[in-house]
Amino acid sequence: xxxxxxxxxxxxxxxxxxxxxxxxxxxxxxxxxxxxxxxxxxxxxxxxxxxxxxxxxxxxxxxxxxxxxxxxxxxxxxxxxxxxxxxxxxxxxxxxxxxxxxxxxxxxxxxxxxxxxxxxxxxxxxxxxxxxxxxxxxxxxxxxxxxxxxxxxxxxxxxxxxxxxxxxxxxxxxxxxxxxxxxxxxxxxxxxxxxxxxxxxxxxxxxxxxxxxxxxxxxxxxxxxxxxxxxxxxxxxxxxxxxxxxxxxxx
Amino acid sequence: xxxxxxxxxxxxxxxxxxxxxxxxxxxxxxxxxxxxxxxxxxxxxxxxxxxxxxxxxxxxxxxxxxxxxxxxxxxxxxxxxxxxxxxxxxxxxxxxxxxxxxxxxxxxxxxxxxxxxxxxxxxxxxxxxxxxxxxxxxxxxxxxxxxxxxxxxxxxxxxxxxxxxxxxxxxxxxxxxxxxxxxxxxxxxxxxxxxxxxxxxxxxxxxxxxxxxxxxxxxxxxxxxxxxxxxxxxxxxxxxxxxxxxxxxxxxxxxxxxxxxxxxxxxxxxxxxxxxxxxxxxxxxxxxxxxxxxxxxxxxxxxxxxxxxxxxxxxxxxxxxxxxxxxxxxxxxxxxxxxxxxxxxxxxxxxxxxxxxxxxxxxxxxxxxxxxxxxxxxxxxxxxxxxxxxxxxxxxxxxxxxxxxxxxxxxxxxxxxxxxxxxxxxxxxxxxxxxxxxxxxxxxxxxxxxxxxxxxxxxxxxxxxxxxx
Numbered sequence: 156x157x158x159x160x161x162x163x164x165x166x167x168x169x170x171x172x173x174x175x176x177x178x179x180x181x182x183x184x185x186x187x188x189x190x191x192x193x194x195x196x197x198x199x200x201x202x203x204x205x206x207x208x209x210x211x212x213x214x215x216x217x218x219x220x221x222x223x224x225x226x227x228x229x230x231x232x233x234x235x236x237x238x239x240x241x242x243x244x245x246x247x248x249x250x251x252x253x254x255x256x257x258x259x260x261x262x263x264x265x266x267x268x269x270x271x272x273x274x275x276x277x278x279x280x281x282x283x284x285x286x287x288x289x290x291x292x293x294x295x296x297x298x299x300x301x302x303x304x305x306x307x308x309x310x311x312x313x314x315x316x317x318x319x320x321x322x323x324x325x326x327x328x329x330x331x332x333x334x335x336x337x338x339x340x341x342x343x344x345x346x347x348x349x350x351x352x353x354x355x356x357x358x359x360x361x362x363x364x365x366x367x368x369x370x371x372x373x374x375x376x377x378x379x380x381x382x383x384x385x386x387x388x389x390x391x392x393x394x395x396x397x398x399x400x401x402x403x404x405x406x
Numbered sequence: 407x408x409x410x411x412x413x414x415x416x417x418x419x420x421x422x423x424x425x426x427x428x429x430x431x432x433x434x435x436x437x438x439x440x441x442x443x444x445x446x447x448x449x450x451x452x453x454x455x456x457x458x459x460x461x462x463x464x465x466x467x468x469x470x471x472x473x474x475x476x477x478x479x480x481x482x483x484x485x486x487x488x489x490x491x492x493x494x495x496x497x498x499x500x501x502x503x504x505x506x507x508x509x510x511x512x513x514x515x516x517x518x519x520x521x522x523x524x525x526x527x528x529x530x531x532x533x534x535x536x537x538x539x540x541x542x543x544x545x546x547x548x549x550x551x552x553x554x555x556x557x558x559x560x561x562x563x564x565x566x567x568x569x570x571x572x573x574x575x576x577x578x579x580x581x582x583x584x585x586x587x588x589x590x591x592x593x594x595x596x597x598x599x600x601x602x603x604x605x606x607x608x609x610x611x612x613x614x615x616x617x618x619x620x621x622x623x624x625x626x627x628x629x630x631x632x633x634x635x636x637x638x639x640x641x642x643x644x645x646x647x648x649x650x651x652x653x654x655x656x657x658x659x660x661x662x663x664x665x666x667x668x669x670x671x672x673x674x675x676x677x678x679x680x681x682x683x684x685x686x687x688x689x690x691x692x693x694x695x696x697x698x699x700x701x702x703x704x705x706x707x708x709x710x711x712x713x714x715x716x717x718x719x720x721x722x723x724x725x726x727x728x729x730x731x732x733x734x735x736x737x738x739x740x741x742x743x744x745x746x747x748x749x750x751x752x753x754x755x756x757x758x759x760x761x762x763x764x765x766x767x768x769x770x771x772x773x774x775x776x777x778x779x780x781x782x783x784x785x786x787x788x789x790x791x792x793x794x795x796x797x798x799x800x801x802x803x804x805x806x807x808x809x810x811x812x813x814x815x816x817x818x819x820x821x822x823x824x825x826x827x828x829x830x831x832x833x834x835x836x837x838x839x840x841x842x843x844x845x846x847x848x849x850x851x852x853x854x855x856x857x858x859x860x861x862x863x864x865x866x867x868x869x870x871x872x873x874x875x
Contacts, residue, residue, distance in 0.1 A: 228804055229803040229809065229812075232803065237804075237805075240804075243801070244798050245798075246795075246816070246819065247823070249815055249816070253815070254802070254805070255805075257807050261807050261808060261811060265806070314805065318805060
């Protein structure tokens with residue numbers, strides 16, 4: 156099993172957000188996590204990524220057979236965990252090229268590989284830009300600075316392509332995207348899918364799942380996964396709305 | 407033999423020294439200047455050295471600097487090794503280099519040159535002898551000794567420094583670089599005066615470095631007068647890389663005539679106590695001045711940037727952007743004062759000071775201040791002090807970038823806003839290099855000035871390749 160989460164509890168500022176999550180993800184799988192706003196979807200993504208503001212108060216997360224919770228944010232990233240941010244951060248003064256070159260080379264260093272030369276890096280960047288249909292000249296601009304919502308999300312997908320992760324978590328990458336941008340994002344994911352890597356797609360709407368076909372769909376509600384199924388579950392949710400889950404839970 | 411006295415610095419010491427050495431100091435003076443020196447020393451006696459009781463010196467304490475004992479040298483050293491000052495050069499940037507050692511002008515060949523295009527550059531002492539009328543027309547005309555006691559003291563004492571004259575309609579074909587080096591075996595107190603005169607519609611790029619070559623304490627009181635004639639343009643760089651026992655009070659007076667333009671960059675990389683006074687006066691309409699500052703301080707270093715801009719005429723624009731990173735126990739002061747006078751309509755004035763404190767023990771006092779006496783102005787000021795952006799740190803670390811590298815990238819990006827304003831490419835690359843080294847804690851004081859002593863041509867091995875590939 157690539158990722159195995161058992162009875163995970165996490166809180167922020169003393170407030171418990173995750174109240175016992177169980178989730179297993181294997182190589183080659185695409186999992187969608189759906190649910191109403193404020194139920195802990197983004198918290199789950201952040202806790203897997205290792206954001207320090209969240210306190211893990213119980214449970215375990217094993218990744219590639221290791222205790223993931225013991226690793227720092229950057230170590231998790233170097234081990235192949237990628238988080239596509241819901242709100243990508245603007246970093247004025249740092250060009251995407253420099254940012255990615257630093258990132259790629261730090262990961263290579265961790266793996267005992269030599270850093271990529273300038274030329275090799277540029278070739279890699281061109282290749283990945285094409286793969287994710289990043290046509291605009293974003294690479295010379297500061298990271299996310301002044302980007303439109305769509306550009307920011309495309310940039311996340313581009314970065315994902317550059318980092319070539321084992322486990323990619325996309326946190327509401329589809330929110331606020333028009334249909335064209337959504338298609339670009341989905342195509343990126345589909346092209347990057349292999350038998351070796353896995354994706355966790357966090358989304359509020361079923362729409363993205365028309366383009367990225369998940370193997371499993373989970374419904375997160377009030378800090379717990381209350382329902383799991385296949386693609387049909389997403390369609391059912393779309394049809395019945397989250398009230399259906401709420402009512403079921405109340406019963 | 408040198409006329410040197412070793413003593414801690416006090417008002418009494420200085421006034422006594424002036425009386426004792428008046429004849430020597432005034433050797434090259436015109437009568438006007440001799441008079442001015444007398445007035446200046448009297449004014450200094452009234453004012454005394456500034457203390458923290460003064461609003462403009464509230465957060466900068468000179469006590470420790472004054473208590474050290476210094477040699478106060480009244481005559482230039484003989485037989486100096488000029489090569490020391492001109493040790494190396496920067497590739498791709500062809501500059502005319504002017505050297506100053508321990509406050510005195512030093513040269514390979516002649517102390518004062520008049521170039522074919524009429525540009526005069528060299529020793530101020532020599533220029534006072536050779537061009538008395540030209541000097542008399544400018545020296546002491548812009549540096550106001552009535553309000554500032556260090557300027558008063560400097561006016562009384564100065565004997566030498568750098569003189570540059572660019573005639574009307576002449577554009578200096580290459581940047582001029584002043585390398586002001588302190589390399590002395592004892593503690594040294596020095597006072598020099600620089601005079602830079604740009605004629606009408608002339609143009610000059612000037613790189614002005616303050617460096618030290620050893621770890622000996624020093625105290626420099628340097629006054630620079632800069633006059634920009636009508637439509638003149640000055641691209642000005644002040645680079646400071648002094649040792650931790652050095653005190654530098656640098657006062658630069660910019661007199662800006664009608665439609666003149668100034669781009670000034672203050673890059674402060676090291677120094678025990680640095681005080682930059684920048685006095686700028688728009689002495690005619692339509693002037694434009696951008697003043698940028700970047701200071702990177704650590705240990706117990708202290709920097710105080712004091713900027714006074716006098717909008718005395720209509721339709722002038724001043725823009726200040728000062729950014730600092732303070733680490734460990736370092737402290738900083740930004741004191742910006744913009745005065746917009748009653749008739750100075752259509753004034754644009756902007757002040758911005760931003761600071762990053764890397765530790766809880768680093769501190770900064772920031773006081774941007776606008777004093778406006780008419781309604782037809784566009785002015786703004788702002789000041790922020792904070793830590794490195796934690797969201798950005800997390801974002802970068804999530805991409806596998808280690809904490810140290812992420813911090814370095816953010817600091818460099820922060821500094822780059824100022825560095826990117828440097829128009830001369832080779833100079834910008836060199837300064838980028840120095841800033842990287844500084845942020846990594848690898849900058850030595852002896853590799854000081856950009857165009858000099860970067861021996862051997864040794865590019866920084868930066869984990870992060872900042873070059874815009």
